[in-house]
Amino acid sequence: MVVTMNNSDKFTIRKAMQADVPVLVDFLAKLALHVAGEPPHTLKKAERSRLMVTLRSSLSDPNKRLVVAETDDGRLVGMGYLYVWRNQGIWEQSGDIEFKSGIIDDVWVEPDFRKLGIFSAILEELLAFAESHAITELILEYAASNKEAAATWKKLGFKPTGIRAAAFATDVHEALAKRR
Ligand SMILES: CC(C)(COP(=O)(O)OP(=O)(O)OC[C@H]1O[C@@H](n2cnc3c(N)ncnc32)[C@H](O)[C@@H]1OP(=O)(O)O)[C@@H](O)C(=O)NCCC(=O)NCCS
Known part of the structure; x- marks a missing residue:
């Protein structure tokens, strides 16, 4: 898919x-680092290799499905990922129906290219x-502190449905x- 923004910039949205x-x-x-609120640093070699293998x-x-956004001059400026999550119906009335959901993860658009509709195109x-x-x-899922993610997901039709607690x-x- 080729998306034109600002009447001039063209981006191709394609499978990675x-x-x-x-x-x-x-x-x-x-x-x-963005989610953790930490400054940029370089990945350790082992960490990089592990991520390369996973991707x-x-x-x-x-x-x-891993999708990327690419500029006309071949630079990658965004990514998004969805995987199929299957769970069996556990309620009596649902019989042996298999429920499927799409889990979205690993969403990133380079800062200079945000608010141009790139992620919306990836989401399509x-x-x-x-x-x-x-x-x-x-x-x-997004961190409660991630205001730009909260604003984006709301615009794109998502509503919070639960709270993820960690300890x-x-x-x-x-x-x-x-308590003992
Ligand atoms: C969240 C993120 C992916 C959005 O990407 P994007 O390409 O800028 O999104 P879009 O341009 O498609 O915007 C979609 C809608 O959200 C709105 N939006 C995007 N960023 C926003 C912000 N910071 N504040 C308010 N609204 C915002 C846009 O205005 C647009 O709505 P509109 O067309 O009605 O104006 C991008 O900001 C990003 O990579 N953030 C850092 C990583 C991150 O937080 N990832 C999500 C983790 S769950």
Whole structure:
């Protein structure tokens, strides 16, 4: 899909390829630091290799779709990822129906290219992939502190449906000890 923005900039939204993987690893590193609110730093070699292997294997998995946005001059400026999540119906009335959802993850658009509609275009591709798997529900998580993600997802039709709670094991030990 070719998307034109600002009447001049053209972006191609396409399925990721093996050659994209090194740049996509950089995007994942930037995303992790962005979510953690930490300054840029370089990935350790082992970490980079692990991410390269994970992304490479995603590319050939029929249940996963990694999509990128590329400028006219061949620069990657964004990515998004969706995988098919299957869960069996557990309620009596649903019989043996298999429920499928599309889990969205690893969303990144380079700062200079934000608010141009690039992620919306990536999402269109991810949605088409989900629908080709008969998926009608998309799910994602974002940090409560990530205001730009909250604003974007709201604009794109997502509504918060739950709260994800996390705790260090030490804090849980402490809480349980107090209750003994
Ligand atoms: C979130 C992110 C992917 C959005 O990408 P994008 O290409 O700028 O999104 P779009 O241009 O398609 O914007 C979609 C809608 O969200 C709105 N939007 C995007 N960023 C916004 C912001 N910071 N504040 C308010 N609204 C925003 C846009 O205005 C647009 O709505 P509109 O067309 O009605 O104006 C991008 O900001 C990003 O990469 N952020 C850092 C990584 C991140 O937080 N990822 C999500 C983790 S879950």
